[in-house]
Amino acid sequence: MKVIKKKSSIKNVKFGKNVTIIEPVNLYGCEIEDNCFIGPFVEIQENVKLGRNTRVQSHSFICSNVSIGENCFVGHGVCFTNDKFKNNKLQTNKKKFLKTKVGSEVLIGSNSTILPVIINSKVVIGAGSVVVKNCLKRKIYAGNPAKEIKKK
Amino acid sequence: MKVIKKKSSIKNVKFGKNVTIIEPVNLYGCEIEDNCFIGPFVEIQENVKLGRNTRVQSHSFICSNVSIGENCFVGHGVCFTNDKFKNNKLQTNKKKFLKTKVGSEVLIGSNSTILPVIINSKVVIGAGSVVVKNCLKRKIYAGNPAKEIKKK
Amino acid sequence: MKVIKKKSSIKNVKFGKNVTIIEPVNLYGCEIEDNCFIGPFVEIQENVKLGRNTRVQSHSFICSNVSIGENCFVGHGVCFTNDKFKNNKLQTNKKKFLKTKVGSEVLIGSNSTILPVIINSKVVIGAGSVVVKNCLKRKIYAGNPAKEIKKK
Numbered sequence: 001m002k003v004i005k006k007k008s009s010i011k012n013v014k015f016g017k018n019v020t021i022i023e024p025v026n027l028y029g030c031e032i033e034d035n036c037f038i039g040p041f042v043e044i045q046e047n048v049k050l051g052r053n054t055r056v057q058s059h060s061f062i063c064s065n066v067s068i069g070e071n072c073f074v075g076h077g078v079c080f081t082n083d084k085f086k087n088n089k090l091q092t093n094k095k096k097f098l099k100t101k102v103g104s105e106v107l108i109g110s111n112s113t114i115l116p117v118i119i120n121s122k123v124v125i126g127a128g129s130v131v132v133k134n135c136l137k138r139k140i141y142a143g144n145p146a147k148e149i150k151k152k
Numbered sequence: 153m154k155v156i157k158k159k160s161s162i163k164n165v166k167f168g169k170n171v172t173i174i175e176p177v178n179l180y181g182c183e184i185e186d187n188c189f190i191g192p193f194v195e196i197q198e199n200v201k202l203g204r205n206t207r208v209q210s211h212s213f214i215c216s217n218v219s220i221g222e223n224c225f226v227g228h229g230v231c232f233t234n235d236k237f238k239n240n241k242l243q244t245n246k247k248k249f250l251k252t253k254v255g256s257e258v259l260i261g262s263n264s265t266i267l268p269v270i271i272n273s274k275v276v277i278g279a280g281s282v283v284v285k286n287c288l289k290r291k292i293y294a295g296n297p298a299k300e301i302k303k304k
Numbered sequence: 305m306k307v308i309k310k311k312s313s314i315k316n317v318k319f320g321k322n323v324t325i326i327e328p329v330n331l332y333g334c335e336i337e338d339n340c341f342i343g344p345f346v347e348i349q350e351n352v353k354l355g356r357n358t359r360v361q362s363h364s365f366i367c368s369n370v371s372i373g374e375n376c377f378v379g380h381g382v383c384f385t386n387d388k389f390k391n392n393k394l395q396t397n398k399k400k401f402l403k404t405k406v407g408s409e410v411l412i413g414s415n416s417t418i419l420p421v422i423i424n425s426k427v428v429i430g431a432g433s434v435v436v437k438n439c440l441k442r443k444i445y446a447g448n449p450a451k452e453i454k455k456k
Contacts, residue, residue: 004324008344020156024176024328026344026362040160040178041193041211041345043362043380058178058195058213059229059345061362061380061414073242076195076213077231077363079381079414081431088428088444090377090411107242110213110231111265111282113415113432124240127233128265128282128296130415130432130448140240144282144296144432144448172308176328192312192330193345193363210330210347210365211381225394228347228365229383259394262365262383263417263434276392279385280417280434280448292392296434296448 008043016052030062039076051104065097069104069121076110084116109142160195168204182214191228203256217249221256221273228262236268261294312347320356334366343380355408369401373408373425380414388420413446 008026016034021027025038029046032038036050039058044050048062051070056062059077066080082097083090091097098116102108106119109127118134125131126142126149135141139148160178168186173179177190181198184190188202191210196202200214203222208214211229218232234249235242243249250268254260258271261279270286277283278294278301287293291300312330320338325331329342333350336342340354343362348354352366355374360366363381370384386401387394395401402420406412410423413431422438429435430446430453439445443452 002321002323003319004322006324006326008326008328015155017154018156019154020158022158022160022178024160024344026326040176040195041363043344059193059211059231059363059381063380075231075233076215077211077229077381077415079363079379079431081379081414085411085413085428085444088411088426088442107237107240109237109265110233111229111263111415113413115431122240124237126237127231127267138240140237167307169306170308171306172310174310174312174330176312192328192347211345211363211383227383227385228367229363229381259389259392261389261417262385263381263415274392276389279383279419290392292389 012046022058029064033070057110063097064094065099065116066102067100068102069106071104072102072106072108074108075112075127078108078110078112078114080114082116112146164198174210181216185222209262215249216246217251217268218254219252220254221258223256224254224258224260226260227264227279230260230262230264230266232266234268264298316350326362333368337374361414367401368398369403369420370406371404372406373410375408376406376410376412378412379416379431382412382414382416382418384418386420416450 011028014031021038022040026043030048033052035053037055044062045064047064049067054072056074057076063082102119103121108125112129115132122138123135124140129146130144131146163180166183173190174192178195182200185204187205189207196214197216199216206224208226209228215234254271255273260277264281267284274290275287276292281298282296283298315332318335325342326344330347334352337356339357341359348366349368351368353371358376360378361380367386406423407425412429416433419436426442427439428444433450434448435450
């Protein structure tokens with residue numbers, strides 16, 4: 001066949017109770033706990049877990065191997081990554097994809113880009129940030145690359 | 153019910169004449185004046201107003217409380233915001249969502265992120281910018297955070 | 305008619321063999337060679353050429369006049385541009401849209417923004433970058449604006 005067309009869909013997803021989804025979305029092989037919200041035009045890959053009450057807004061992409069805790073807010077157009085192009089090459093072995101762990105009550109501003117890092121609970125990521133290092137303190141991080149910022 | 157699925161749609165939108173829309177889009181509670189263009193994979197929330205002849209390109213997200221004037225160009229993947237996570241908390245009271253006002257003949261480059269600000273008429277925002285302050289002069293602003301840039 | 309609704313679709317596209325597409329997408333007037341992959345929520349405009357084995361991930365936008373070589377990876381949410389808003393004006397004459405040329409084996413990280421430039425073969429663009437100048441050396445470029453970065 002010349003062109004293989006598949007439809008975005010919801011496949012092999014383990015859902016908790018009372019999850020709301022605005023289609024079209026492309027979700028597969030992930031776990032989404034109670035009361036989560038998934039906005040339109042979202043893709044979530046396999047081996048992702050979203051804790052209870054977490055909201056993923058429109059246009060966001062959550063790659064495989066991302067774990068997000070409870071009561072988090074993932075803004076619009078947020079992109080997670082699991083490959084740092086080591087030695088300038090694309091990782092094609094899924095077992096070697098890197099992991100990202102996001103705690104609970106984390107707020108991630110819209111259009112942010114999250115490299116494979118640890119983001120602790122109650123951290124705030126400003127909109128448009130590019131997070132390249134772990135965010136371990138309960139502070140606000142913003143910018144490209146994202147750094148801890150002082151309150152104004 | 154375990155999972156509540158809704159479809160992206162066009163609901164309670166006040167349209168002017170000759171508006172073109174490329175579906176799928178998710179538009180609700182907004183006002184879109186004559187001759188506007190809305191590209192695919194766009195979400196526009198309630199209490200948004202787009203003036204005549206304004207174009208919103210694919211993948212953009214316009215949150216509630218954004219007003220955009222006439223003859224504007226909103227590039228692809230542009231994200232507006234209405235919550236600055238004050239005191240490190242998500243604003244859940246819709247009445248307290250912040251406002252953004254964009255004048256007329258404004259050009260906003262693709263993948264830009266717009267915090268709740270004022271952008272005056274004839275301002276240019278470079279692609280990939282993160283706008284965190286008002287843009288009041290008729291100049292070009294770019295970068296993260298966006299600053300006035302000199303012509304080259 | 306008050307509102308003109310069109311559907312995202314695949315129109316006038318020249319396909320090679322064994323191309324995989326995850327719908328919905330909006331593709332028109334472009335050429336996509338053998339074994340390419342196009343993720344969901346992607347828009348590709350006219351006069352775009354993708355070489356063999358190139359992958360365009362979800363949420364990306366490839367504007368007209370972009371040529372991408374073989375074996376490239378275009379991450380999620382990547383935005384190309386073909387108008388630098390010269391003299392603070394939107395270019396409306398399609399013949400004057402600018403061109404972007406990307407070589408082969410190029411890796412472009414997610415959420416990057418690419419102005420009209422030349423990116424040579426084997427270049428790596430870090431996630432979240434804003435590329436405003438040519439990337440001619442076989443190096444890693446990242447940041448806003450993107451600059452050559454040293455390996456760590």
